[in-house]
Amino acid sequence: MKVLVPIKRVIDYNVKVRVKADNSNVDLANVKMAINPFCEIAVEEAVRLKEAGIATEVIAVSVGDKSCQEQLRTALALGADRAIQIETDEKLDALNIAKLLQKIVDEEQPQLVILGKQSIDSDNNQTGQMLAALTGMAQGTFASEVKVEGDKVNVTREVDSGLQTIALNLPAIVTTDLRLNEPRYASLPNIMKAKRKPLVVMPAADFGIDLSPRSKLIKVTPPATRKAGIIVDSVDTLIEKLKNEAKVIS
């Protein structure tokens, strides 16, 4: 079976982003970019399914400008077989991204689509579920274990109260949580090999989808800063402060 893995180029998770002085957005100039950590886990899971003989082909797809080819190459180096870039310079709403991905699903007919649960920039947590709705597929979000069994996939999900296991008919959508697996590092030979793997560019404008924005970013501001605290010299002082100054314990 084919596995499709949508991936996103985002700010590196170690970087603390800053808001632009004019409050129009965050400042991404000269910031280190990377593959969204959850997408990396998605690629890893797909590649493991291939190594286990369950998947036959792993296709990575990204919606974005030319720079996202870098992350597609990373996915290829991690073991994806080929890549598709849906090219657009716009920052699209999750719904529009899901609509573009739906077209790829229609064309490629994957049995499994594995996405990240959340982009660490927009923190949306939407695209996988939307794609599932648009394709009429079942979804296993926040997955910490994925087991393909016959024409079903069992997904163990991280939920507020613990873990929940559900069974989904295939084809299905899975979104990854952090503990699903630990992604490998791309080896140098694999990075070299990835340069020769196929990467197709498809302009988003050719998809025949109305991609007009569904929301407008009015402004972006820095979060409230906390005022500097103090280091206390003893447990006694701490308890005294918590009781009498902060009044949070009695």
Add this chain to the structure above:
Amino acid sequence: MSILVFAEHDNSTLKADTLKTVAAAQAIGGDIHILVAGSDCQSVAQEAAKVNGVSKVIVADSPAYEHQLAENISLLVTELAADYEHILATALTTGKNFMPRVAALLDVAQISDIIAVESSDTFVRPIYAGNAIATVQSLDSKKVITVRPTGFDPVATDGSAEVVAIDSVTDAGISSHVSDQLSVSERPDLGAASIVISGGRGMQNGDNFKLLEGIADKLGAAIGASRAAVDAGFVPNDMQVGQTGKIVAPDLYIAVGISGAIQHLAGMKDSKIIVAINKDAEAPIFQVADYGIVGDLFDVLPELEGKL
């Protein structure tokens, strides 16, 4: 203008965070209805009827809704959507799971995780792990929104709404529930507790979390953890606080053996008072802490427990 609020519950009790989502609905303004979808969930409906500011509770009671499978719940909510301009759910794992599905079925965007309401179409939400705060205007006719509980104060519960049962059963038939592995704890819920004490990698193992338990017992606190502590297997996943775990904002948050990575701060930095206990004076957690103790947690915790 009507607003539909999806009730979070476990088929027996209404989750208190729903009261905060109703507060968000009140800030938007309009006639507020609550949807209780579940199985044998009449007691939840009775509780929901008492939530202030709500005029109607719609109950969809069917085995198809017992486990809140996204495929089934999203069909139900979409069926009801015609009557509402806003559809709200709490940004917890259930709401996060099915709401984007509702949005896509309605062909509208979703605004995730709002922490404030500017107007009926403009909302405030954190992005980049809370390192930036975005004000976003929805351009869609219907607004599908998830509400971050820490952004709103709960409404009171001395109201009396009418309760209406609907017999719609929407079973998509493509997914089924297999099993649950739930963490049972006598302690308050992480999201609801007014005091949270969390342990990180510095705790070294799961056994040492007992050091936190003694203090939690004395303070009536919930216990949380960093991702590193969860990944290392010290404690279960539902204890993770952070950007991709639970978001908490208690009156008092005590971080023990936690360095203060941005992903962890994203889940707790709106707490009223933050205490950090860490042996490394340079740990970033001290930059957000109101009170810090630089010291070895294995000395500090027993002393703290003894003196409380």
